Amino acid sequence: MSASVSPELLDRFAAIVGEKYALRSEAELAPHLIENRGLYHGSSPLLLKPANVEEVSAILKLATETGTAVVPQTGNTGLVGGQTPREGKSDIIVSLERMNRIRDVDPVANLLVADGGAILAEVQKAAEAHGKLFPLSLGAEGSCRIGGNLSTNAGGTAVLAYGNMRQLCLGLEVVLPTGEIWDGLRRLKKDNTGYDLRDLFIGAEGTLGIITGAVLKLYPQPLGHQVAFAGLNSVEEALALFNLAGSLCGTSLTGFELMPRFGVEITAKHIEGVRDPLESAYPWYVLIDISTSDSAETAERMMNTLLEQGFDAGLVQDAAIASSVAQQKALWHMRESMSEAQKPEGGSIKHDVSVPVSKIPHFMHEAGDAVMAAMPGARICAFGHMGDGNIHYNISQPVGADKDAFIARWHEMNAIVHSIVLAHSGSISAEHGIGQLKRDELAAIRPAIEINLMRRIKRALDPANIMNPGKVVSVE
Ligand code: FAD
Known part of the structure; x- marks a missing residue:
């Protein structure tokens, strides 16, 4: 080609x-x-x-x-x-950087129509200007754009309550490889008219067409918001606390993020403005985010009850509740900078995996044992969206190791971690997609019928194979 x-x-x-x-x-x-x-x-x-x-x-x-x-x-x-x-x-x-307009906001129907090149942070601001929330939120929100978010079916920090991009989209406008324009900018929550063409393009990573516009769902701005940071002794306790939070808060639980001691240490060391708010060190930490739509008091009451019951059950060892918006942002900044904080520590081999939430402790122990056996001295920085079962299982190079030699083992370490993920019926790409990085691995692990279906869809929509060839699934 x-x-x-x-x-x-x-x-x-x-x-x-x-x-x-x-x-x-x-x-x-x-x-x-x-x-x-x-x-x-x-x-x-x-x-x-x-x-x-x-x-x-x-x-x-x-x-x-x-x-x-x-x-x-x-x-x-x-x-x-x-x-x-x-x-x-x-x-x-x-x-699509010139195609960056917010075309329409309909606060009554709770939707917003944007160009494919609209910057995510601008979409959030436009929603806010109408007293609404567009809940997709991720570290790159100041530069990533709606077309890319849809094409990777981005997740981010609020999937627990609102879902990923697929759940946040009602309609699409797409230019097909032939140049035909599909105006599917429907504004309907309920529309059972034939195959779901919209879902075909979401997560297709630009291999089936170019997304030029989208109808996105909006939600009420929360009136109450509480963020807390808690120190725990084990991943099992984090899972038990997550269960407790789910039953006490229901859909008001908008984030539950897991972080290891190593991650908190390097983030406090390398990222400006980040500090560990707890006096003592703990093996694990969780960031708990609660949002309520009725009142600020409800969020406060929920967080206090959760932490009290967590202390009483011996799950929470210590905790700090953010007392201002600035403190809430600082806690999220710590979590969102964890990947960045690995850079000054040398090479880092990444995994973006998911397993059923109940399997997270098993996965963490088995992966930890296997990684340490294969690479003594490796420093595991496994953090992420625990509530979604999505762990960014990152590995920092052993202290003093040669960076290039470490990075050369990327696929070997991926194979070790991914085999444990698959043994727990998990996914080798929870939210970042396939691209070039995981294309061959996808073909190797998915049943032949699924890969063949993907190839047939690709050939039907893109007979000349001009759309982002060599990504996601090979048809050559
Ligand atoms: P690009 O990087 O430009 O493109 C991404 C893919 O989409 C490519 O395959 C491209 O060909 C295709 N594409 C782009 N635009 C279009 C279009 N208009 N039509 C068709 N195809 C298109 N992801 C998460 O899910 N959760 C996170 O928490 C998260 N955090 C992140 C934090 C940081 C600091 C960074 C750098 C990335 C993070 N990501 C996260 C990755 C995230 O998915 C992407 O950053 C984002 O969704 C991609 O948007 P983009 O505009 O940058 O797309």
Whole structure:
């Protein structure tokens, strides 16, 4: 697929958006050829910034006619190399950064319509301006965009209460690889009319078309919000506390995040403004987030009751409740910076896995034993969205180890951790997607019938295989 694209063809693509919005120089292209973790470095002769859905349509029509590969890229914050063009090929990058409008907010119907290039934080602000909440929240929210969030079916910190992007979307506008425009911007909660085409594009990582617009669900702004940080002795106690929180708070439990001592230590050491609010050290910590829609008092009462009962049951060893919005943000900042805090500690091998919540302690113990047996001295930093069964099982290099030699063991360590995940009926990608990073592993672990179905869908929608080829599932 398009190992090289002629200068004449590049000019035809550039003419669609105008020369000003067609980037060709090395310096302009450079930031778009590398992804966040530096795992992939691709090549591309051209990046196009269309202004509207018609220009996106013209680009994809020409791409299909000429067999030119196209990579959609919005915020370039993806963590599996899905948005990075392939190395040694001439994939053309299509960036939606100019298509960043909030098209409409309907506070009565509790929905918002946005362009695919709208920045997540701007969508949150637009909802807030109407007294509403758009609940998707993640560390990259200042730069990631709705098209990318939908295409990776992003999760984030509030999935426990509100679900991931799939649950937050009512309708889509998509440009198909042929250039046809599908206006599926439906505003309905209930719509049982045939196959669910919307769900086909959500989580497809740009392999089936380009998402140019979306109808998103809004929720009431909570009146009460409480955040607490608790020290615990074991993951088993964290699970028991999660169960208690679920029964006391119901849907008001909006976050339950697990963190290990090592993660808290390095975050307090390396990230500005982060400090451990507890006097003593504990092996494990949880961040508890409660939001209530009736009153502030309800949230306060719930948090106090939960922690009191947690202390009485011997689950909570110590706890601090944030007493201001600034303190709430600081606690979340600690949790969200944990991955970043691993960087000064040297190399880090990552896993984004999920297992049924009840299996988390088994998974943690088995994975810990297996990792330490394979790599004595490894420093495990397993943290994440415990309430969703989603653990970012990160491993920092042993102190003093050679970083390159450590990173060279990435796939070996993945195989060890993923085999335990699969033994517990879990998933090797809970929220980051497949991209280039896990494509071959996906093909190896999913039943042949599922991979074949994915390939048939891909071939039916994208017969020329121009949409983000080589990502998610290979059809070559
Ligand atoms: P990009 O990185 O540009 O693209 C991602 C994928 O979507 C690529 O395959 C790309 O080709 C495709 N794509 C992009 N735009 C379109 C479009 N308009 N149409 C079709 N395909 C498209 N994820 C979570 O789920 N939960 C988290 O808590 C979380 N935290 C994160 C924290 C940090 C600091 C970072 C850097 C990332 C985090 N992520 C998290 C990853 C997250 O999924 C992505 O960052 C985000 O959803 C991708 O949006 P983006 O606009 O950056 O997409």
